[in-house]
Amino acid sequence: MRRVGLFLLTNLAVILVLGTVLRLLGVDHYLNAQGGALNYTNLLIFAAVFGFGGAFISLAMSKWMAKRSTGAEVITQPRNATEQWLFSTVQRQAQMAGIKMPEVAIYHSPDPNAFATGMNKNAALVAVSTGLLQNMERDEVEAVLGHEIAHVANGDMVTLALVQGVVNTFVIFLARIIGHTVDRVVFKNEDGPGIAYWVTSIAAEIFLGVLASMVVAWVSRQREFRADAGGAQFAGRGKMIAALERLRSMQPPPLPGELAAFGIAGKKDGLMALFASHPPLEQRIAALRQ
Template identity: 40%
Template sequence: MWFVAVNATLLIGIIWVGAVGLFAPVIGIGGAFLSLLFAKALAIRAHGIKLIEPMNPRSGAERELLDMITDLAGRAGLEHVPAVGVYASPDLNAFATGTNQKGSLVAFTDRLLEELPAEEIRAVAAHEIAHIANRDMLAMVLLQGAINSIIIAIVVPISFMRFFVDSSDKYGVMLDGLLWLLKAALALVLTFLGSLLVKAFSRRRELRADALAARLCGSGSMIAALKSIDRDTAIIPRAQLGYAAFKIAGGSSWGEWFSTHPSMARRIANLDSLPHGPVEG
């Protein structure tokens, strides 16, 4: 799927811009990969995450959390155990990030660890482990990079056209202005449509992560955790909003089409159709 998307981007670049179009995928996908490369470090800084040292946990609770993540990672088939961290925040939340499985991180809010029962914490952890096992961060980057590349490949030719417009008379000035407006309109519309596509993919990956979490710890525990999170009235702090798409709870008040997450009702209904106990093997 991603191979087709990248090659389609290359083809569009060549048709519209000639050899220069080859740089569109480099810029679009390269920029997206750079964001993924620094995602873990930036997330730690943005949230003030305190990492738990695997060989030197500060408490019994930290040791239990590490053991839980290690067990879930093994059950999910991960070759490397993710780093584990905790950050101060008023909301009940958690997220996973990282360039690959080896460099991944699972982080929890301190309030979630303090207030949710152990089986619900395990369900939340399983959901985040599922994102890592499914390579969701990489998939999101590839999709966003392909979209960026297509937008660049379509918009750049219009900028080139403006170089050939004679602006010495009023008709040239008008044509130049029209080309600028066309470029701006296309960029805005394509970016908006691209964001809807990314959000739709994000909603799908949330359902897939829920399903794998249900296999790891049972859909009953996952449903209970989602209900607890849904009852929470605290909102994600403004400084952390850029990471909302990667958290277990991060919906939009504008409706599901504009949200990175399905509604809690939809997620719970989807889980309710699955076996309520963990699937062995």
């Protein structure tokens, strides 16, 4: 329930903020009152504000959301040998990657997983689950941390937000053009937007949104290969392969929501593989071995 509440609160805040921005820009109306003709400039600005605004507001809130949705506890002062090792390993790898020390956190979950998030690669968060620390060898955990540090150093969070913003913009823009065209050409409506406009726009937005999700997922899968290569660089190729082999044997479920793209593992089969944020572990292992 806490995750659902945070999700609804975040989306409400995004809508309110972006709606205010559109009013200030004077482009909140892209359909002319007389005849319902489209103002393409206003529509494109409207689509871009919502497309990029939603993606980057979510990114700006990602650390806050991640901590509260997972209950992650940031290590400010290591309390035991495990936390000291974890902190020191992330610090060493961050120095190798040429980025500032990210926040390091542990969250309680029996599933072995980890994630990185944050709007700025020099102000990121790297978190690991208790299940990861308990079920994997230190060499394997070191490789997982290297993978997450590589995500941060490669700027993957910002890259995916940019890609999401672009596809969101085109989805919103094209869906309303399709709705307007169907309303005017097919249903011969000249008196402003009718029910056909709204129904067709919503249907087109859903269809185009599905295609857009496939594009974003494909980009995410390519970034995973790069993060694996980074993990191999920071911890050693053998350790990275061993970590992925261990994850394959345990098959942990993906992280919830937007964190899934920056976890260490995730799996979807069949046609759903087109929407997977991670390539199959077999492919990732084969890529490292090559």
